[in-house]
Amino acid sequence: MASNAQMLSNPAASIRCAASARLRAPGAGELRPPAGRLTTWAGVLDLWRHLEATRWDIACVTDHFMPNNKEREGTTLEGWSTLAALSALVPRLRVGTIVLGNTYRHPAVVAKMAAQVDIISGGRLLLGLGSGWQQNEHEAYGIPFYTMRERLERLDEACQVIRSLWTERRATFKGRFYQLSDAPLEPKPVQTPHPELMIGGGGAAHHRQEGRRRGARRHHRQAHGPPRRRRP
Numbered sequence: 001m002a003s004n005a006q007m008l009s010n011p012a013a014s015i016r017c018a019a020s021a022r023l024r025a026p027g028a029g030e031l032r033p034p035a036g037r038l039t040t041w042a043g044v045l046d047l048w049r050h051l052e053a054t055r056w057d058i059a060c061v062t063d064h065f066m067p068n069n070k071e072r073e074g075t076t077l078e079g080w081s082t083l084a085a086l087s088a089l090v091p092r093l094r095v096g097t098i099v100l101g102n103t104y105r106h107p108a109v110v111a112k113m114a115a116q117v118d119i120i121s122g123g124r125l126l127l128g129l130g131s132g133w134q135q136n137e138h139e140a141y142g143i144p145f146y147t148m149r150e151r152l153e154r155l156d157e158a159c160q161v162i163r164s165l166w167t168e169r170r171a172t173f174k175g176r177f178y179q180l181s182d183a184p185l186e187p188k189p190v191q192t193p194h195p196e197l198m199i200g201g202g203g204a205a206h207h208r209q210e211g212r213r214r215g216a217r218r219h220h221r222q223a224h225g226p227p228r229r230r231r232p
Contacts, residue, residue, distance in 0.1 A: 039075035044082065048090045058094035058126065061086075063101050065141060068134055080113055087121035096126030099200030103132035103143055103151065107158035107178060108185075111165040115189045123190030127162075130200035131155040153177070159197060166194040 038044055051059050061083045067074035079097060087095045095117070100110060110129070118125040131151035132138070138145035146154065157175040164171040165185040173180040189195050 039077070041077065041082070041085075044077065045086065045089065048086050048093065052090045052093050056093065058096060059086075059090075060096040060098040060126070060128065063097055063099065063104065064134060064137060066137055068136065072136070072140060080117075084117050084120060087117055087124065091122075094124045094126055095121050096198070097128045099128030099130040099198065101132035101134070102129055102155045102158045103138065103145065107161040108165060108180065108183065110158070111162040111185060114162070114195060115166065115185060115187065118189035118191055118195050119187060121190075123195075125189070125191070125195045126198055127195050128198040128200050129155065129159065129162075155199075159199070162197070163194060 038047065048059055061077075061079040063079045064076055065078070066072050066076050079100075083095055083097065102110075105113075110127075114125060114127050131148075131154070132145070135145050137143070154177045157173075157178050160175070161171070161173055161178050161180060164173055164180070165183060166189055170182045170184055171180045172182055
């Protein structure tokens with residue numbers, strides 16, 4: 001996890017991606033964690049507790065299994081399990097993903113995992129989801145790396161699957177890539193009508209496709225949106 005705690009926002013500001021683990025706050029310059037700090041659980045927990053104490057708004061994990069380099073060398077923490085633990089140990093920050101690769105998991109599994117993290121965090125989850133891009137990672141682990149068009153079409157269906165499971169008592173979906181048949185998801189997320197979805201990617205056509213169809217907010221350099229309500 002070379003940057004597995006990377007989406008950070010200072011109070012009352014828009015969400016920004018802090019590249020290469022650089023954290024920014026007004027008038028504070030840059031905070032550069034020591035080399036290797038974000039490749040250990042202790043380092044990540046220490047950083048998130050610092051963000052909590054200094055009143056940052058949100059922190060997110062990335063979703064990769066290995067570094068994006070030719071040698072495939074380096075330590076990478078698994079994002080979902082890390083996020084679940086952090087959401088229980090850091091009580092105020094909003095928590096999220098920037099962004100999940102849709103090719104790595106069936107969207108019904110993502111919906112269930114996300115609902116549980118929203119419950120653990122008390123309704124603080126922002127779910128960032130993208131089509132998947134790191135080809136060498138797919139090749140290393142034998143995960144199909146579809147064409148760009150198919151990855152975007154799969155992402156389109158995945159968002160519909162996730163939202164239907166979050167909001168419907170029983171979800172049925174008949175897509176080209178994903179199917180649900182009277183599928184339950186209990187317990188539901190804390191946030192209503194559901195946790196906020198943020199679509200990651202680049203290009204105007206990509207943003208129009210994803211944002212128009214689902215009301216999800218988009219992430220390229222910035223993302224904006226109101227907080228979600230919590231279930232009683």
